[in-house]
Amino acid sequence: CYRMSNTKLYKTLGVNKNASDAELKKAYRKLAKEYHPDKNPNAGDEFKEISFAYEVLSDPKKRKIYDTYGLKGLQEGGGDGPSFGMNSLFTNLFGNGFFPFETGRQGRQKGPDSYHKLKVTLEDLYNGRTVKLQIDRKVPCETCDGVGGKPGCFIQCVRCEGRGSLTTIKPLGIGMMQQITTTCHECQGEGTIINEKKRCKVCKGKRVSKQTKMLEVHVDKGMKDKQNLLFRGEGDCEPDGIPGDIIIVLETLPHEVFSRHGEDLITVKQISLLESLCGVNMLLHHLDGRVMHIKQPGNIVIGPDAVKLIPGEGMPTYKNPFNKGSLYIKFEVVFPDMHFLNEPELQKLEHFLTAAKSEGFIARKDIQIPQGDHVEEVDLLPFDQENDREAGREKQAWESDDEEEGHHPTCVQQ
The missing domain is CATH 2.60.260.20 (Urease metallochaperone UreE, N-terminal domain)
Structure with missing residues (x-):
C-alpha cells in the first residue's frame, strides 16, 4: 500500500482539503484564466498543474484515491490497476506519463505554423501600407476552459480498459505466435472517452474552438516579393500547448x-x-x-x-x-x-x-x-519570319546546311 496524506494538489488550487466541489470549481476557473496560455504564454507549466489538480479533485473516485494513496496511488489505480484511465490523462497533460510534481516539468508542444499570402502592389512596397487581414485559428475552448466538458467528463474506455491500445495473439504455426498491438478505435488511443451528458456543447468535447482574429499587417517601404512577416504566437493552439506562428508571405502583383x-x-x-x-x-x-x-x-x-x-x-x-x-x-x-x-x-x-x-x-x-x-542592283523586300512562307523556306534551307555542317565533322587526311 502507498497510504500517505497528500495536499499538493489542494495547494495548487489554493483550497483546503475539505473544499467543496463549488469551491474547487471557483478556484480552478480563477487560476485557469490567470495562467491560460493565451493570456500568459510563459505560464504553460503552471496551467498544466492547475488542470491536472482540478481533473483529479473534481472526480470523487480519483479524489478519494489521491487522499488515500497520493500521486503514486493514482498512477497505479489505487492498487487495483488503472481503473480511471489516469495514465492517459498524465500523457495528455504532461507527456510520457510523468507526474508534474515528482519528475520535473515537460515542454509543451507548439501548434503548427500557418502561412497566408498577401497580395500587394508595387505602390504598396514603395509607399508602405497597413493591411487588416482576417484569419481563423484554433484556440482552447473558452466555455469549458479547454477541458472538453464538465468536471469528470472523461471516463475510462471500456474496450481497451484505459490502455489506449488493443493486443491480440495471432498463431503462426506450431509453437509460434505473434503479438499484434493496435490503437483502440473506440477512444482513438486516448484511453478515455467523454461522457455525452457532460460534453461541452460548444467544442463538442474537442477542447478547441475556432476563433476569428483581425491581424494588422504593416507593409514597410522597400519590402520585397516573397518576404515573410512573422506574427509570433498568433497561430493555432492545442489544449495545454503553446500557440503556433502566423507567417504572412508578400506576393507582388504585376x-x-x-x-x-x-x-x-x-x-x-x-x-x-x-x-x-x-x-x-x-x-x-x-x-x-x-x-x-x-x-x-x-x-x-x-x-x-x-x-x-x-x-x-x-x-x-x-x-x-x-x-x-x-x-x-x-x-x-x-x-x-x-x-x-x-x-x-x-x-x-x-x-x-x-x-x-x-x-x-x-x-x-x-x-x-x-x-x-x-x-548588280537589287531590291530589298520585307521579311516576316512567322508569316512569309517563302522566307520560311529560305530559312529552313540555310538552317539545314548549318546543321549538316555541325553534325558531320570533316575527316582530315593524314
Whole structure:
C-alpha cells in the first residue's frame, strides 16, 4: 500500500482539503484564466498543474484515491490497476506519463505554423501600407476552459480498459505466435472517452474552438516579393500547448508601367523617330503620385534600345527608406511606316540631315558605285519570319546546311 496524506494538489488550487466541489470549481476557473496560455504564454507549466489538480479533485473516485494513496496511488489505480484511465490523462497533460510534481516539468508542444499570402502592389512596397487581414485559428475552448466538458467528463474506455491500445495473439504455426498491438478505435488511443451528458456543447468535447482574429499587417517601404512577416504566437493552439506562428508571405502583383529589379525600377517608353533625333519631352507618373517631367536635348540622339537612368528614383531600401535605387528608362524607337515620304520630301529630309555635317550622315549620291558587269542592283523586300512562307523556306534551307555542317565533322587526311 502507498497510504500517505497528500495536499499538493489542494495547494495548487489554493483550497483546503475539505473544499467543496463549488469551491474547487471557483478556484480552478480563477487560476485557469490567470495562467491560460493565451493570456500568459510563459505560464504553460503552471496551467498544466492547475488542470491536472482540478481533473483529479473534481472526480470523487480519483479524489478519494489521491487522499488515500497520493500521486503514486493514482498512477497505479489505487492498487487495483488503472481503473480511471489516469495514465492517459498524465500523457495528455504532461507527456510520457510523468507526474508534474515528482519528475520535473515537460515542454509543451507548439501548434503548427500557418502561412497566408498577401497580395500587394508595387505602390504598396514603395509607399508602405497597413493591411487588416482576417484569419481563423484554433484556440482552447473558452466555455469549458479547454477541458472538453464538465468536471469528470472523461471516463475510462471500456474496450481497451484505459490502455489506449488493443493486443491480440495471432498463431503462426506450431509453437509460434505473434503479438499484434493496435490503437483502440473506440477512444482513438486516448484511453478515455467523454461522457455525452457532460460534453461541452460548444467544442463538442474537442477542447478547441475556432476563433476569428483581425491581424494588422504593416507593409514597410522597400519590402520585397516573397518576404515573410512573422506574427509570433498568433497561430493555432492545442489544449495545454503553446500557440503556433502566423507567417504572412508578400506576393507582388504585376505592374503596368514599372518592373522591379532589387532596389531599381525599370520602365520601357516608346518614342518616335522624330523624338529620337530631335529630343524627348514627356511625363512619367511615379509610384508615389509625383509627375516627373523628362526632357532630353535635341542635340543628343536616343538610339533604339538606349537606356537612360535617373539616380535616386528607384525603390526605397528596406529599413532605410531614404536610400533609393535608380530608375532606368529603356527607349524603343518607333520607325515610320513605309512610303511615309515621297521623293521630293525625302530629298528635303536628306538635305537637312546632311547639312548638319554630322558624322554618320552620308548623302545617297555621295556613294561611289563601281562600274562593270560585276555590279548588280537589287531590291530589298520585307521579311516576316512567322508569316512569309517563302522566307520560311529560305530559312529552313540555310538552317539545314548549318546543321549538316555541325553534325558531320570533316575527316582530315593524314
